[in-house]
Amino acid sequence: MTAPRPLSVAIIVGSTRDRRFGPTVAEWFAGEARRRPALGLDVVDLAESALPCVLAADDAGPSEVPHPVRKLGERLGRADAFVIVTPEYNRSFPASLKTAIDWFVDEWQAKPVGFVSYGGASGGLRAVEHLRQVFVELHAVTVRNTVSFHSCRDRFDDHGRPIDAVGCRAAADSLLDQLAWWAHALRNARAERPYAA
Numbered sequence: 528m529t530a531p532r533p534l535s536v537a538i539i540v541g542s543t544r545d546r547r548f549g550p551t552v553a554e555w556f557a558g559e560a561r562r563r564p565a566l567g568l569d570v571v572d573l574a575e576s577a578l579p580c581v582l583a584a585d586d587a588g589p590s591e592v593p594h595p596v597r598k599l600g601e602r603l604g605r606a607d608a609f610v611i612v613t614p615e616y617n618r619s620f621p622a623s624l625k626t627a628i629d630w631f632v633d634e635w636q637a638k639p640v641g642f643v644s645y646g647g648a649s650g651g652l653r654a655v656e657h658l659r660q661v662f663v664e665l666h667a668v669t670v671r672n673t674v675s676f677h678s679c680r681d682r683f684d685d686h687g688r689p690i691d692a693v694g695c696r697a698a699a700d701s702l703l704d705q706l707a708w709w710a711h712a713l714r715n716a717r718a719e720r721p722y723a724a
Contacts, residue, residue, distance in 0.1 A: 533565055534566050534567065535607045536560060536608045537568075537571050537608075538569070538570045538571065538610045539571045539612065540571065540572040541612055541614070542614050547614070548679055549613075549645070553570060555688060555689060556674065559699040560699070569605070574623075578626055579596070580626055599627070603631055606638065608706050609641070609667075610641045611640060613645075614654065615645075615649060620657055628661060635662065635665040637666060639710050642673045642702075643673065643699075647678060652675055673698075674698045
């Protein structure tokens with residue numbers, strides 16, 4: 528019996544703001560995920576994606592889709608699951624993340640999405656609740672458990688590691704357990720028959 532191929536997980540850094548904290552959070556979470564050999568990771572930093580803010584028309588042909596969009600679409604299409612690393616800006620998630628989500632449809636369908644959020648008093652959880660509504664519309668499945676950092680800059684040491692390493696690792700493991708379960712189930716289901724959107 529052959530071992531199943533690793534699950535491909537795209538970790539998406541949602542903020543593109545100058546001096547953002549997102550890469551610190553994403554790097555820590557990716558390190559936790561790398562402890563699982565059954566996961567293959569692709570860290571997608573939207574600050575490096577150069578996505579246009581103006582979306583193509585619904586009836587645009589492939590030649591009208593900008594190269595950065597096609598390139599990111601290929602990466603998202605290969606993913607079996609996603610983890611969105613998002614801050615909370617004005618009680619929601621950043622425009623850069625909404626733009627990245629809205630450029631794509633099929634790439635999200637019938638795949639699980641987990642959330643790692645950070646921010647001030649709410650820890651980014653209001654952004655996560657808005658994202659859940661968006662991903663439901665795209666026929667994605669959001670996992671229940673999240674990782675959240677309240678007053679995030681006070682929760683990490685100077686080396687980019689959470690001060691509460693044990694608690695944060697437990698939260699990451701819980702999210703990854705649920706994400707992997709759904710990713711396997713949905714990958715198998717998609718292989719058995721196409722998803723009916």
